[in-house]
Amino acid sequence: MTNPDSDSLTQQSLSDGEEQLDRLQQAELTRNTCMSNWRAGGVQAWMEVVMGMPMYTRACSENVKSGKVLLGLTDEDLELGLGISNPIHRRKLRLAIEDYRxxxxxxxLSKASEMDHHWVATSWLSDVGLPQYSQTFQSHLVDGRVLNSLSRRDLERFLNISDQFHQTSLLLAIQLLQMLSFDKEALQARRAKCEHQDQDPVVWTCHRVMKWIREIDLKEFADNLQGKGIHGALMSLDPSFDTDAMAKALGIPSNKHMLHRHLYEEMKTLAVPLK
Structure with a gap:
């Protein structure tokens, strides 16, 4: 005998599975269709799957019935009509809508659209050397477009990052992305080329910087860079980041003059600002 409850559960799970598949298919369609041509289902799928904002799907389904309506939404509409109180979440949607327009x-679409908030919160922050902010970036759903819009004030006001050095580190990492037009593949290709050669330091991740520190025989200090936000763009683009700043980050005692001199010469060879 079959259990009727079991049958109904199976049907329910099939229904859920089919619904999920439909959403994924709808989301895929939005990638190749003008936003102005989207129907209600496409808008909802885009919000949930592409934007990764399922918490707003219900409000969206009740209020936004087409892509044309979506294109016309103001910041006030997003806050009052869809109940999006988080200003970074609203910015994320506004920037995305503008990109689609x-x-x-x-x-x-911009290359920044290919950088979703999961990638930013995990891979990008890890490469920058500030993984301690992953949860903050994740909760604010910071994607590539939002990254491109962030200012020092935004970092402090909205993301609660008060450490000025960390702010500088993040902003210069963003500047590197801007220099490459947010082309993730181009960035990865350049990083691959210098993984085993001490060249093109501007694209180095913090992990590559730590590897370099070990290679120049300062391995006992390398792990001190974890969570410090020391990456290639910071070393190359911040004129105030000199040998003393690197020595301080590494935890090299100030009275170790020969180690400081050694670091100076190695940074000079790498062609980064010295002072």
């Missing part, structure tokens, strides 16, 4: 003019 530009894409309708045959420009295509």
């Amino acid at each position: 530009r894409a309708e003019g045959d420009q295509g």
